[in-house]
Amino acid sequence: MRVAIIGAGVIGLSSALCIHEQFHSLLPSLELEVYAEHFTPHTTSDGAAGLWQPYLSDHGNLQETLWNKETFDYLLGHLHSSAAKEMGLFLISGYNLFTEPVPDPSWKNIVLGFRNLTPKELELFPGYSYGWFNTALMLEGRSYLPWLTNRLTQRGVKFFHKKVESFQELFSQGVDVVLNCSGMRSGDLQPDPELQPGRGQIIKVLAPWVKHFIITHNLKSGIYNSPYVIPGSEFTVLGGVYQHGNWSEENSAKDHKSIWDNCCRLLPALQKAKIVGEWSGLRPARPSVRLERESIRLGNVQAEVIHNYGHGGFGITIHWGCAVAAARLFGSILQEKKQLATRPGPRL
Amino acid sequence: MASPKVAVVGAGVIGLSTALCITEACPSCSVTVLSDQFSPNTTSDVAAGMLIPHTYPDTPIHRQKQWFQETFTYLFAISNSAEASEAGIHLVSGWQVFKSTPKEEFPFWSDIVLGFRPMSEAELQKFPQHRFGQAFTTLKCDCPPYLLWLENRLKAAGAQMYTRKVADLWELHSEYDIVVNCTGMGAHQLVGDKQLFPVRGQVLKVHAPWVKQFIRDGDGLTYIYPGIHKVTLGGTREKGSWSLSPDAGTTRDIFDRCCSLEPSLQGAQDIEVKVGLRPSRQCVRVQREVLSQGGVKLPVVHNYGHGAGGFLVHRGTAKEAAHLVEECISALQGSSSRAKL
Numbered sequence: 001m002r003v004a005i006i007g008a009g010v011i012g013l014s015s016a017l018c019i020h021e022q023f024h025s026l027l028p029s030l031e032l033e034v035y036a037e038h039f040t041p042h043t044t045s046d047g048a049a050g051l052w053q054p055y056l057s058d059h060g061n062l063q064e065t066l067w068n069k070e071t072f073d074y075l076l077g078h079l080h081s082s083a084a085k086e087m088g089l090f091l092i093s094g095y096n097l098f099t100e101p102v103p104d105p106s107w108k109n110i111v112l113g114f115r116n117l118t119p120k121e122l123e124l125f126p127g128y129s130y131g132w133f134n135t136a137l138m139l140e141g142r143s144y145l146p147w148l149t150n151r152l153t154q155r156g157v158k159f160f161h162k163k164v165e166s167f168q169e170l171f172s173q174g175v176d177v178v179l180n181c182s183g184m185r186s187g188d189l190q191p192d193p194e195l196q197p198g199r200g201q202i203i204k205v206l207a208p209w210v211k212h213f214i215i216t217h218n219l220k221s222g223i224y225n226s227p228y229v230i231p232g233s234e235f236t237v238l239g240g241v242y243q244h245g246n247w248s249e250e251n252s253a254k255d256h257k258s259i260w261d262n263c264c265r266l267l268p269a270l271q272k273a274k275i276v277g278e279w280s281g282l283r284p285a286r287p288s289v290r291l292e293r294e295s296i297r298l299g300n301v302q303a304e305v306i307h308n309y310g311h312g313g314f315g316i317t318i319h320w321g322c323a324v325a326a327a328r329l330f331g332s333i334l335q336e337k338k339q340l341a342t343r344p345g346p347r348l
Numbered sequence: 349m350a351s352p353k354v355a356v357v358g359a360g361v362i363g364l365s366t367a368l369c370i371t372e373a374c375p376s377c378s379v380t381v382l383s384d385q386f387s388p389n390t391t392s393d394v395a396a397g398m399l400i401p402h403t404y405p406d407t408p409i410h411r412q413k414q415w416f417q418e419t420f421t422y423l424f425a426i427s428n429s430a431e432a433s434e435a436g437i438h439l440v441s442g443w444q445v446f447k448s449t450p451k452e453e454f455p456f457w458s459d460i461v462l463g464f465r466p467m468s469e470a471e472l473q474k475f476p477q478h479r480f481g482q483a484f485t486t487l488k489c490d491c492p493p494y495l496l497w498l499e500n501r502l503k504a505a506g507a508q509m510y511t512r513k514v515a516d517l518w519e520l521h522s523e524y525d526i527v528v529n530c531t532g533m534g535a536h537q538l539v540g541d542k543q544l545f546p547v548r549g550q551v552l553k554v555h556a557p558w559v560k561q562f563i564r565d566g567d568g569l570t571y572i573y574p575g576i577h578k579v580t581l582g583g584t585r586e587k588g589s590w591s592l593s594p595d596a597g598t599t600r601d602i603f604d605r606c607c608s609l610e611p612s613l614q615g616a617q618d619i620e621v622k623v624g625l626r627p628s629r630q631c632v633r634v635q636r637e638v639l640s641q642g643g644v645k646l647p648v649v650h651n652y653g654h655g656a657g658g659f660l661v662h663r664g665t666a667k668e669a670a671h672l673v674e675e676c677i678s679a680l681q682g683s684s685s686r687a688k689l
Contacts, residue, residue, distance in 0.1 A: 086615075
C-alpha cells in the first residue's frame, strides 16, 4: 500500500506521521513517501512565528475549533516530554489588544488562564481600551519540521525533492493513495478558486527582553493587518500584514516601514532592537479548511485523494487535529479496499 | 550650605538608587559614590532582580507595601519606555505554586503586580506535586544592565564615582558633609551591626531562551526567572553562611529541583554558578545617626539590611533615605546659622 504525501510543511509532515503511527502495525505493506518542492527551512511553516492562536471568530465552523483544541491538548501533553525543546515547543503568555470590547473567542477555554485585561495592564498600550491575557504555546516550525522529519525518517518514510505536476503522475507510478497537503500550491494540482494567498511579511529582530506575545487587532482592516510582536527562542517576530490576493513573495519596503513604525509605537524599546532578517510568505487562505476525500476515476482504477489544505494563518494551530482527521479518512479508505481486517463484531 | 557634599558608600542597587534619589531631591548637592566593588561584582549582580515579594518580619506591612509600590511604579514606567532594554527592566508573567495552600489568598502585593489571580485547575495540572498557585505578571531588573543604567543616570546628573575601600565611615568626615551607608553586607564590619547576618544564596544562570515564564515555589527555595539573556535558577537560603564559593552538590540540587518544575531545562546550556550573601536583618535599617568625635559631627544616613528584598523595595527605601539626607542638610543649615549668631 503506497501512500504519497504532497507537501512537506507542517500539514504534510504531521499527516504523514499520524498515518504511520496509526496504521503501520496494522498494515505491514504500508509505504509512505513525501514529495515536495520545498523542505524545511524553506516552507511557509518555517516562516511563521509559530504561535498557537486561531482567528478571533470561527464563523460557526465548530469542526475547526475542535481541531484547534485537539492540537492544543496534544501539544500541551508533550510539554513535559524530553522532546519539547527539540520540537520547538514552549509555553508563552501574552496580550490581544482591541480598540473596543469584543466577544470572547471560540478558543477562550482551550488556552490557559484566559481573562480580560485590567486597567493597569491597558496603560501599557495607549490607544487600546480592551484586551485579553492568556497563556498559549509556541511551536516553532524551524524546529518542529526537522523533528517531524527525523521521526518520519526513523520510521522508514522516504522523501523526494520534486514538484509533483499532477495526481495522475503519482497514481501512474503505482501510488495507491495521495494526501494533498500542498498548501498554497494546491491550485496547481487542482484549480480551487476558494484558495487565495493571504500575503504576510515579517521582520526578525533581536529583542530578548520581550517575553510576551502582543497581537493588536483592527476590526476594520482585518486579521493580522495590525501590528504584532511574537518572541521566539532565537529572535522576535514583528508583523502585521495580511494582503488577500497578493502572490508576491518579495519583501516590500513599504510593508517593512509600516511594520517597523507600528511595532515601535506599540513597544518603544523595539527601536533599540537589531534587525536580523525579513521574510514574506503566503498564507494558504480559504473560507474553510478543505479536509475531505475525493475519488478520481483513472481508467478502470479508482484513485483516492485526501485533501488537507487551506489552513490560512492557523496551520500550526490546527495541524494535529487535521492530521488525525486525515488519518481517519485514510482508515475509511483502507476499510473500503478491505485492506484492514474489520474487528469481529456481534453477529446479528 | 551652598552645595552639601554627600558621600554614598556602596554601589549595589541600594547605593546607586539612593545616590540617584539624592541628586533628584537635592540638585544642589554634590554626590559621590564610593565603593570597593562596582557592577558586575556586587551582590546585586548575582540576584535575579525579580519583583516577587516576601515579608520582612519586623517591618509594618504598610511600610513594605509603600516601598514596593513606589519601586514597582518607578520600574513600570521605565519598562514601558524606549529605555527599557538599556535599563534591563522587563515584564515577565508566570506562576507561583504551593505544595500546601497559603494562609493568605491575596498577599499584600497582589494589587500591585499585574493581573493577579489564582491558577486554574488546568494550569495546576502542570505541577502534580503542588495543590495551589498564583498567576501574575511582574517586573524583572536584569543586572548588570540596571546598575549600569543607574551609573549612567548618575553621571548625567553630575555625580562622581570612585573605587575606594572605606574602612571606617569617620575617615570621610573631612571630605564630606553627610555620609550615606549603603554597604549591604559590608555594614557588619563597617558599623559593627551584629543584627546583620548573611543568608547565602547560590544560583545558576543558564542559556534557555525558550523559557519565557517564571515559575516559583512558594517556599521561596526553588525558582526559575527568565532574564534578558539568561535564566536564573535558584536557589538556597543558608542563614549564617559567609562562603562565597560555589558548591557543586548545591548546583546539582538546584538544577534537579528546577528541572522537576520545568523539565525542558534539561536542555539548558552554558551553566554559570554564582553566589551572593543576602544582607539580612529583621528589618531594613533606614535611619539617621550622628557620629561625633572630639566635638566634630558627621551626619550619617543608613540604608542597608534589605536581605532578599533589595530589588523589591530599592526605590522606596532610596527615596526615604534621600528624605533623611534632606533632613540632615536642614539640620546642618540650622546649626550653621545658629553658629553665626
